[in-house]
Amino acid sequence: MKTIRVGIIGAGRIGKIHADNLLRLPHVQVVEVSDLFAGPELEVWAAERGIKQITTDSNGIMENPDIDAVFICSSTDTHVPLIIQAAAAGKHIFCEKPISMNITQTQKALQAVEAAGVKLQIGFNRRFDHNFKRVYEIVQNGTIGDPHLIKITSRDPNPPHEDYIKVSGGIFKDMMIHDFDMARFVSGSEIEEVYAHGSVLIDPVFTTHGDLDTAIATLRFKNGAIGVIDNSRQSVYGYDQRVEVFGLKGSVGITNDHPNTAEISTVDGIMRDKPLNFFLERYNEAYIEETKLFIECILNDQHVPVDGNDGFQAELTALAAGLSVKLNRPVKLAEALELSIQQSMKA
Amino acid sequence: MKTIRVGIIGAGRIGKIHADNLLRLPHVQVVEVSDLFAGPELEVWAAERGIKQITTDSNGIMENPDIDAVFICSSTDTHVPLIIQAAAAGKHIFCEKPISMNITQTQKALQAVEAAGVKLQIGFNRRFDHNFKRVYEIVQNGTIGDPHLIKITSRDPNPPHEDYIKVSGGIFKDMMIHDFDMARFVSGSEIEEVYAHGSVLIDPVFTTHGDLDTAIATLRFKNGAIGVIDNSRQSVYGYDQRVEVFGLKGSVGITNDHPNTAEISTVDGIMRDKPLNFFLERYNEAYIEETKLFIECILNDQHVPVDGNDGFQAELTALAAGLSVKLNRPVKLAEALELSIQQSMKA
Amino acid sequence: MKTIRVGIIGAGRIGKIHADNLLRLPHVQVVEVSDLFAGPELEVWAAERGIKQITTDSNGIMENPDIDAVFICSSTDTHVPLIIQAAAAGKHIFCEKPISMNITQTQKALQAVEAAGVKLQIGFNRRFDHNFKRVYEIVQNGTIGDPHLIKITSRDPNPPHEDYIKVSGGIFKDMMIHDFDMARFVSGSEIEEVYAHGSVLIDPVFTTHGDLDTAIATLRFKNGAIGVIDNSRQSVYGYDQRVEVFGLKGSVGITNDHPNTAEISTVDGIMRDKPLNFFLERYNEAYIEETKLFIECILNDQHVPVDGNDGFQAELTALAAGLSVKLNRPVKLAEALELSIQQSMKA
Amino acid sequence: MKTIRVGIIGAGRIGKIHADNLLRLPHVQVVEVSDLFAGPELEVWAAERGIKQITTDSNGIMENPDIDAVFICSSTDTHVPLIIQAAAAGKHIFCEKPISMNITQTQKALQAVEAAGVKLQIGFNRRFDHNFKRVYEIVQNGTIGDPHLIKITSRDPNPPHEDYIKVSGGIFKDMMIHDFDMARFVSGSEIEEVYAHGSVLIDPVFTTHGDLDTAIATLRFKNGAIGVIDNSRQSVYGYDQRVEVFGLKGSVGITNDHPNTAEISTVDGIMRDKPLNFFLERYNEAYIEETKLFIECILNDQHVPVDGNDGFQAELTALAAGLSVKLNRPVKLAEALELSIQQSMKA
Structure with missing residues (x-):
């Protein structure tokens, strides 16, 4: 069995995690890591792992004929050009979510991937979590019959820093996007319409940046099911x-x-410790699993478990949710897409 | 301490339960029971309980000067005239939910109650349940801080009979009305706006009668909190x-x-028995408690725990929810009320 | 269907509970209550319930030909003579546990009952509790196969008062006796041997009275199963x-x-309220059920659900457990009985 | 910081797990692995991990001056001579439980360790499990006050193969030994006396080899607490x-x-999946943790978290439990030790 040689673009927190998970896999070699801010610290990190090439320029990875697959872990605004470049270079692509903040740009990236015939997997890690996976299985095996109601709760332990809020794209594109993907995953159906609303109840900084910190979205699925997500x-x-x-x-x-x-039972009541607090701790196994499956799909030439369309659908739902808040009415995904295409043609 | 003499109007399932619960209380005498269909069976039931007067005509109760309070447990269309009549007769009133199917009629009943200065308690029994009551206490004592999200699940074990569906007023006025009241109760805030949508996924009979069998409503509260109910x-x-x-x-x-x-742990997994299946079994203690508190409020001349305005607000929310489905957009409660007043003035 | 007329001997806490539960049953009349300390307070209690005869002398009950059944709720030392007297008078008997502190005395009482052909039910109320009953059913219906291990935990919220400790008969006869009965009930097998040991870890007052406040007993059942009880x-x-x-x-x-x-989830952890604290609250339904079944067994001439032998076996196990502590070795029930018979013959 | 060079003796299931866990640690080098049955399969296994030396003779490891520590994962009968040899060679020792089947032999091994001044850690892995560790912490921080009752349940998913039963040393030395250690760990007290009994209820093969398949042991601790273990x-x-x-x-x-x-909620009840089924899956993290701490104790010259006396005490308790079954009475640990010393002097 051949070895898959990987280049990683973006060595922030998530890029490093993917690197470590890749290093544990057989049949994988991490050839090169590029990061805009690569410096002595990253050199040490790479040396400890036996990774030889560290650069500040991702072009090296793209032009390296020995590299089979790239992990795009850089900032969201770089995703589309990098996907297009990697596809053109014939490299398989693992890209963090979201593909982009602009649905027509996302479409362009997906067209490039399709034209090149390379694989593209999107980093919706929660699909690989033992709990969510079990829900999916139980729905799929028919135990609970046709789904009627899908309910998702997703609450972060701490708000992000203001620097992040500024560029996050807002609660729907940054946070609820995971839940939109989960809703499609567990329901086995496409989302047709979304109504979203929210408040700023935690920190006025969210108002400053036109964002919400508390939000609910209700969904209509193509198969008639209805759903709700709270964040x-x-x-x-x-x-x-x-x-x-x-x-x-x-x-x-x-x-x-x-x-x-x-x-723990005392005179004060019955107590247990709080849930796991941090997403890296909570989804540790899921990150390992998504990486493993991506590599296996390349080795066995199979379709990836989370593809470009999955990324597109979740982004489109997030777009419609944002529009719904603006218009204070339910918005069909088709309507949100149409509007975006019109805007993009005007521009 | 004086004895409260009670007349019960309507001796169906719920009327009988209230009778039995009243009979267990000290300081209460069930003087008379009226039911349109009173017959030998009801005579036997009354005899076993030492209730002496059984009639088919509620006027006897209304005109009996010895009766301090009436329990209105007859069909919904009779509630408003009976409340007006009882108020005029100076009797305290316990009325099952909803007060009426028509919000302006409900307003008239409440005006009559206010003019007469009698007490009116509405049968939102769930407020007296040990679980819901504990949620209320914990919110009230500040343990969880200001409420941001309120989520309510309410699912019946079996759909009602078609005969009932026809006259039920639909899922919002018949079923979700309990949850609208619960949302106000646990949040400690008024509902301002509602968006509702639903499907018919269980039985096409609901479509036949213009009703839904599966529904979600999302709520905006005056204090900024947001909520969701699924039925x-x-x-x-x-x-x-x-x-x-x-x-x-x-x-x-x-x-x-x-x-x-x-x-139970076996080779097949870990199993436990299903939840309590029937509302009378589930809310047995709550029915006892609501009756007890109503009587105590009369004895001690205190404000009742669920008053006419509580009935009105839940009905108005149900009205707005129905309108929201029709218009496929969020509807403010004020808008729904305004519309109803206009329609009632036209009629 | 005939009415069962009941006399209650001993109107302490438990006697009053049985009275109230009997009063709710159809086909039952509480004719007379006797209590050594009957006074104005008990008169008021009886008047509120429509019980007409209150005496300080139980002979009235025994001699009253209209009384079909007696509830013996007086102190343990009176149980045996009262059982013998009631049996002789042809009355059915409900007797609180334990029958006596002396196993040969218990045998005499049971012989009197058998000779008279009356029914005798012992107050092991826990058998009628919804939780324990479900365990019994699941074992009986074969879901978990032949029982191998039986584990019982039984811990009181508060130690009894010293006055009670003095006369209680010790932790095995007073407290663990319930668990010995439960062990037989859920295992479906007789206990053959017991090894018990314990400590005084809560209050030295237990040492003063030769008692323990913390104890473990391990059991061997006739069917090979083994068990353990902690108190x-x-x-x-x-x-x-x-x-x-x-x-x-x-x-x-x-x-x-x-x-x-x-x-309740807060920054401190996940909390829930403590279990029900008091045996009357916890076993409220079970007390109602045991009374109801006793009356039904009389009405339908059926065997009672907890009979004299059940009382005897639990007492014998308690006796063996006490002996085991004394001898610091396992003791067979047969050995403990033999020893008691010898001692009783000597006396 | 220096690197600890490790030799592993015995490359069965547990030896391989320790090897893999060691390989993930910084500051550790697995220099050599010896196994009586080393062959081509083990060569492949070692090559994949970059382990260079594979032998069938453990003397190479013992005589290799570059090796700082040995992991003794071979069969129990080899533990004592290997410990003595390793101690003499000045190597730190990690040894799987039990140290030996013979308490006086175990004492000899511990004397050799003490004389040499090397570290010895025993493989009671459960102490490092997240659940058991949390119990220990809560007891230690005083949240539940002085321990009164310690209860341990330990049940294997499947009985071992007959070949293993023959040489296992019986349920107390092979299986309950973990629980004896856990009892000491969580109670914070030494065990003073044990009473054990059991049955063969699963498979008569246990009778054939003088063993039990179901057992209960009750314990008296030095601090007055009492305990019970079921297997x-x-x-x-x-x-x-x-x-x-x-x-x-x-x-x-x-x-x-x-x-x-x-x-999963269906018409049949509420179901969840069975617990983790296999000890390697269940204690995966605990194995990693015990290895990590052993290495850290060497690097920082600290006392190991589970030392030779911990191994000795658990073995002695197992010995006393076996004796208790034989004598059908409680046995003090001191008595069991005395008896063993006498027997060993006779031999």
């Missing part, structure tokens, strides 16, 4: 990640993962 | 009644009541 | 009542009943 | 590993780890 930027008791699918023959729901199962 | 007419695993309030300092949620705590 | 006189988090049966094909376990299902 | 060789619902410590101020208990948190 909060600050859950003081830890990372809250739950989903429930209710159907004709029953229901399946998941609760959070905790650091232990200990239950 | 289904058929939960095969039993009566599903949950609520969660998430706030600045934490969250409180309740799960269902089960007939026992047994957990 | 504590003080569980600060409330009444702790659990059982687990593990078998060839699985396991069934019950946890405690809580006043509500609310789960 | 079964076959839990059809998966690996069952729980502990509960009850004290003056409360209680702490752990339940099992599950592969996910999904709860």
